[in-house]
Amino acid sequence: MTKLKLHWQILIAMILAVIAGYASGMDASIGGVTFYSMYVFVGGLFLNALKMLIVPLITASIITGVAGIGTGDGFGRLGTKTVIYYFTTSLLAILTGLFFVNLIVPGVINGVPAGSLMGLEADVSGIVENAQGRSAGDFLTVFERMVPANIFRAAVDGQMLGIIVFSLIFAYYMVRIPDRYSSVMTDFWQAMMSIMLKITELVMKFAPIGVFALVAKVVASTGFTAIMPLANFAGTVFLSLLLHSVITLPLLLAIVGRVHPLRHYQAMFPALMMAFSTSSSAATLPVTLDSVEKRAGVSNRVSSFVLPLGATINMDGTALYECVAVIFIAQAYGIDLSMGLQFLIVTTALLTSVGVAGVPAASLVAIVVILSAAGLPAEGIGLILAVDRILDMCRTTVNVFSDSCGAVIIARSEGEDAVLNRDPDSAMNQ
Ligand code: ASP
Numbered sequence: 001m002t003k004l005k006l007h008w009q010i011l012i013a014m015i016l017a018v019i020a021g022y023a024s025g026m027d028a029s030i031g032g033v034t035f036y037s038m039y040v041f042v043g044g045l046f047l048n049a050l051k052m053l054i055v056p057l058i059t060a061s062i063i064t065g066v067a068g069i070g071t072g073d074g075f076g077r078l079g080t081k082t083v084i085y086y087f088t089t090s091l092l093a094i095l096t097g098l099f100f101v102n103l104i105v106p107g108v109i110n111g112v113p114a115g116s117l118m119g120l121e122a123d124v125s126g127i128v129e130n131a132q133g134r135s136a137g138d139f140l141t142v143f144e145r146m147v148p149a150n151i152f153r154a155a156v157d158g159q160m161l162g163i164i165v166f167s168l169i170f171a172y173y174m175v176r177i178p179d180r181y182s183s184v185m186t187d188f189w190q191a192m193m194s195i196m197l198k199i200t201e202l203v204m205k206f207a208p209i210g211v212f213a214l215v216a217k218v219v220a221s222t223g224f225t226a227i228m229p230l231a232n233f234a235g236t237v238f239l240s241l242l243l244h245s246v247i248t249l250p251l252l253l254a255i256v257g258r259v260h261p262l263r264h265y266q267a268m269f270p271a272l273m274m275a276f277s278t279s280s281s282a283a284t285l286p287v288t289l290d291s292v293e294k295r296a297g298v299s300n301r302v303s304s305f306v307l308p309l310g311a312t313i314n315m316d317g318t319a320l321y322e323c324v325a326v327i328f329i330a331q332a333y334g335i336d337l338s339m340g341l342q343f344l345i346v347t348t349a350l351l352t353s354v355g356v357a358g359v360p361a362a363s364l365v366a367i368v369v370i371l372s373a374a375g376l377p378a379e380g381i382g383l384i385l386a387v388d389r390i391l392d393m394c395r396t397t398v399n400v401f402s403d404s405c406g407a408v409i410i411a412r413s414e415g416e417d418a419v420l421n422r423d424p425d426s427a428m429n430q
């Protein structure tokens with residue numbers, strides 16, 4: 001009997017997890033141990049394994065990739081294309097959200113601002129405190145993080161931006177020193193990369209179990225009842241995210257990249273499901289790299305440049321969510337937003353999405369920052385907490401999908417034709 005492909009295994013695990021999580025809730029137990037605590041334990045273990053890969057894999061991947069660009073002017077060209085792509089798609093995503101939140105007006109139910117219907121029960125002091133003293137100008141701290149005082153501390157703290165920038169510069173010079181030194185280093189990092197890819201394959205073998213636990217945990221703790229009062233808001237976010245990922249990004253793929261969008265969805269299936277179940281672009285990065293290179297056929301040279309940067313600074317789904325959430329909160333409080341204020345929200349959503357970390361619930365702080373910048377009540381964040389996790393799963397999927405589209409579009413613009421000929425399902429480890 002042929003073995004079921006990994007992505008089908010993950011999909012089945014996800015469906016079973018919804019059933020198991022719903023059936024067990026947080027209280028059902030066996031032998032005194034709740035199922036919920038088992039989900040937390042197994043899911044945590046799997047997340048740890050993914051995170052364990054990040055620093056060595058990303059460093060090796062960037063260094064080998066950039067070294068592959070060689071000594072020509074490819075470095076600056078790739079950088080410029082990457083930044084233009086990220087900026088454009090994030091802006092398009094925000095505008096999509098802006099359109100739908102103004103069209104649907106989810107914050108007003110039957111003519112009454114939803115805030116008064118829902119009440120603010122959630123305790124939001126932690127999030128608000130976290131955001132205190134921050135402003136949209138915090139965007140500048142992104143530049144600070146690019147130059148960490150201690151590269152090892154950056155690695156320990158999971159400050160990916162510092163590691164990425166250091167690795168880019170390191171690799172840039174690695175191929176610009178005398179050959180005999182350069183070749184030793186190149187061999188070393190290539191060996192490192194091969195080893196890390198093998199370890200990634202090993203971790204991926206446990207993906208169905210890990211995904212099962214992570215999804216069951218969310219379903220068990222959130223349930224479906226919490227979502228009902230916020231169905232309008234969740235629906236608006238979902239619709240906007242859907243439009244961005246089934247119309248805008250595929251159009252870019254087809255027109256700019258001249259790549260068949262369906263093929264790309266197929267290639268990215270494992271990474272998208274991983275993003276959905278972990279709610280973390282950073283934790284998904286090893287799988288994104290794997291899918292983009294092996295299943296979509298993008299070279300390591302392009303993917304290692306575009307994807308780690310993307311997982312850290314390009315967040316289409318997050319930017320869109322921030323915009324919809326802030327306007328929803330204003331609507332729910334019965335506050336009318338002028339065009340000027342909406343423009344401020346769009347701009348701050350664009351800037352803050354760059355600084356949001358690729359971890360679960362990271363946008364919440366950014367939303368509080370935008371609320372304060374726009375003079376709106378920060379406690380409004382409490383309105384959306386109940387549905388944040390489920391929407392986090394969706395927006396993270398879009399974040400990862402946009403990064404992967406960027407990798408393909410940029411690869412095509414660099415003349416890579418392998419992208420067109422690769423059969424996703426023939427990839428070695430899937
Ligand atoms: N969870 C998101 C990500 O990792 C960030 C966020 O929007 O909270 O991409």
